[in-house]
Amino acid sequence: MMLSNQKSDNEIDVYDIKASLQYTQTSDFVYQEISLSLPLGQVTCLLGQSGCGKSSLLKQLVGLHREAYVADLSIQNTKTDSLLRADFQQNVAYMAQQDLLLPWLSVLDNVLLTFDLNRLFFSKKSQHNTVLKEKALSILEQVGMRENANSKVFTLSGGMRQRVALARTLIQDKAIILMDEPFSSVDAITRHKLQQLSSSLFINKTVLLVTHDPLEALIMGHNLLLFPLASCAKSTLKNERPSVVALEKLPKPNSLPPRVIGDDLSHFHARLMQKMQAQL
Amino acid sequence: MSTGLYRIFVTFLFLLLVWWLLVYITEVPSFILPAPEAVFVRFWQLRDVLYPHLLVTLTEIVFGILIGVLAGLVFAMLMVYFKPVRLWLLPVLLVSQAIPVFAIAPVLVLWFGYGLVSKVVMAAVIIFFPILMTSFDGLRQSSKAYLDLAQSMQASSWKILLRIQLPAALPIMASGIRMAMVVAPIGAIIGEWVGSSQGLGYFMLYANARMQVADMFAALLLLCLLSTFLYFVADQCLKRAIFWQQDTTQ
Numbered sequence: 001m002m003l004s005n006q007k008s009d010n011e012i013d014v015y016d017i018k019a020s021l022q023y024t025q026t027s028d029f030v031y032q033e034i035s036l037s038l039p040l041g042q043v044t045c046l047l048g049q050s051g052c053g054k055s056s057l058l059k060q061l062v063g064l065h066r067e068a069y070v071a072d073l074s075i076q077n078t079k080t081d082s083l084l085r086a087d088f089q090q091n092v093a094y095m096a097q098q099d100l101l102l103p104w105l106s107v108l109d110n111v112l113l114t115f116d117l118n119r120l121f122f123s124k125k126s127q128h129n130t131v132l133k134e135k136a137l138s139i140l141e142q143v144g145m146r147e148n149a150n151s152k153v154f155t156l157s158g159g160m161r162q163r164v165a166l167a168r169t170l171i172q173d174k175a176i177i178l179m180d181e182p183f184s185s186v187d188a189i190t191r192h193k194l195q196q197l198s199s200s201l202f203i204n205k206t207v208l209l210v211t212h213d214p215l216e217a218l219i220m221g222h223n224l225l226l227f228p229l230a231s232c233a234k235s236t237l238k239n240e241r242p243s244v245v246a247l248e249k250l251p252k253p254n255s256l257p258p259r260v261i262g263d264d265l266s267h268f269h270a271r272l273m274q275k276m277q278a279q280l
Numbered sequence: 281m282s283t284g285l286y287r288i289f290v291t292f293l294f295l296l297l298v299w300w301l302l303v304y305i306t307e308v309p310s311f312i313l314p315a316p317e318a319v320f321v322r323f324w325q326l327r328d329v330l331y332p333h334l335l336v337t338l339t340e341i342v343f344g345i346l347i348g349v350l351a352g353l354v355f356a357m358l359m360v361y362f363k364p365v366r367l368w369l370l371p372v373l374l375v376s377q378a379i380p381v382f383a384i385a386p387v388l389v390l391w392f393g394y395g396l397v398s399k400v401v402m403a404a405v406i407i408f409f410p411i412l413m414t415s416f417d418g419l420r421q422s423s424k425a426y427l428d429l430a431q432s433m434q435a436s437s438w439k440i441l442l443r444i445q446l447p448a449a450l451p452i453m454a455s456g457i458r459m460a461m462v463v464a465p466i467g468a469i470i471g472e473w474v475g476s477s478q479g480l481g482y483f484m485l486y487a488n489a490r491m492q493v494a495d496m497f498a499a500l501l502l503l504c505l506l507s508t509f510l511y512f513v514a515d516q517c518l519k520r521a522i523f524w525q526q527d528t529t530q
Contacts, residue, residue, distance in 0.1 A: 062428070062431075062432045063431075063432070064428050064431055064432065090434075092432065093432070094429065094432035096425055096429060098425055100425055100429045102444065102448075103524035103525075104447050104523075104524055113433070116443065117430055117433050117434075117435035117439050118433065118435060118439075152523075152524070153524070154524050154526075172433070
């Protein structure tokens with residue numbers, strides 16, 4: 001299968017992405033002709049100032065086209081050199097900043113939401129399907145929420161809710177996971193736990209994680225990219241076709257994620273902070 | 281709950297006392313305002329007479345609410361779903377609300393006859409707009425982030441409407457439904473006033489014409505109890521249906 005991957009010694013399969021996004025009404029660009037590569041089976045962290053358009057890029061990759069935008073997107077696989085956009089978007093699971101759990105469903109039903117939304121009318125409800133239920137319970141087990149499977153969502157704490165959201169993302173069994181600052185709303189300790197947990201669960205998944213926290217990127221990322229500021233991501237002359245701007249790769253430790261916070265990491269942390277401040 | 285009942289009881293007694301004092305201080309003739317005890321006596325004496333009228337009015341109200349809520353909901357869904365419907369229909373509906381429902385009651389009776397149907401239509405028409413607007417607002421205001429999530433799961437827009445937007449709209453729709461519960465009886469009663477041969481509205485008009493004001497008040501009392509009961513039932517059902525919303529006024 002195209003999306004399965006084995007990490008060979010020196011050459012990793014990569015998605016090459018080129019994207020532009022433009023407001024329909026004003027024809028202003030959110031970003032123009034930016035390019036980035038996503039190595040398959042690895043976690044890529046996308047750092048950037050808030051408001052620079054990194055969330056928009058993520059949504060564009062998920063395929064959430066709004067009427068307000070003109071979107072231009074191409075996704076290629078370096079090895080097969082084929083256009084993959086539809087294929088890519090079929091294989092995406094999306095996790096947003098908010099947990100987005102539906103309050104009228106139990107924890108289990110929230111995890112099963114994706115099956116429920118794609119269920120045909122008159123077919124068996126997914127919560128009565130033993131195979132799916134077992135699958136959901138085992139994933140809830142992995143995120144440490146099995147005991148709460150039948151709880152009402154509003155009884156859970158913020159960290160627990162994010163765990164359920166993580167389970168809901170994982171159960172979709174997609175090769176690609178796109179995450180938009182998923183742990184930014186929980187406290188530092190919970191965040192650290194969630195980072196370690198999700199890192200351990202993302203084996204062989206291609207992950208693009210948008211974050212504004214350099215430390216989070218350093219803990220979780222195989223690769224770190226810096227999103228340019230809005231003013232740099234678009235050309236000033238409207239008629240001129242701009243050259244493609246590749247996102248800058250940021251320095252990172254040689255060790256593999258999930259990395260432990262320590263002296264090594266704080267050295268890189270300081271460097272990343274400098275880089276990001278220099279953007280302003 | 282028990283304190284709620286206690287409050288209702290105290291309020292009721294207080295109002296009775298005011299009524300009683302009013303009658304005895306002003307010595308108003310009983311064909312203008314009968315004393316409360318006279319009304320209660322008539323209420324009890326007329327229980328077998330009032331009962332069939334109550335059933336008729338209740339049927340009109342219940343069917344009116346069912347049809348009004350369903351129609352309001354369907355139109356709201358169409359308006360959310362199809363932009364042309366929203367753009368063309370909404371102004372028409374807004375303007376239609378400028379026509380007083382009471383003014384078209386005779387026409388409705390003319391069109392739908394003296395029987396049940398014209399009253400059901402009346403009750404449905406009078407609640408249609410509050411239901412439509414609250415449903416429309418509720419469906420429209422569902423958070424974009426939830427829709428994004430559902431879309432990322434490749435869900436059809438029909439599924440998103442049923443599984444996400446509709447439940448999410450329920451708290452806002454609930455206000456419309458609660459309002460409908462107390463407004464729908466007005467529609468049914470107006471319908472009965474314009475032309476009917478049974479129902480509490482008919483009975484009130486009949487008693488009024490014969491100067492049997494105590495009888496009229498007895499029917500009015502029954503109507504109040506009916507409306508309150510309907511509201512209470514709806515409120516309890518809605519509270520159970522929207523269990524995830526916390527009541528912050530408590």
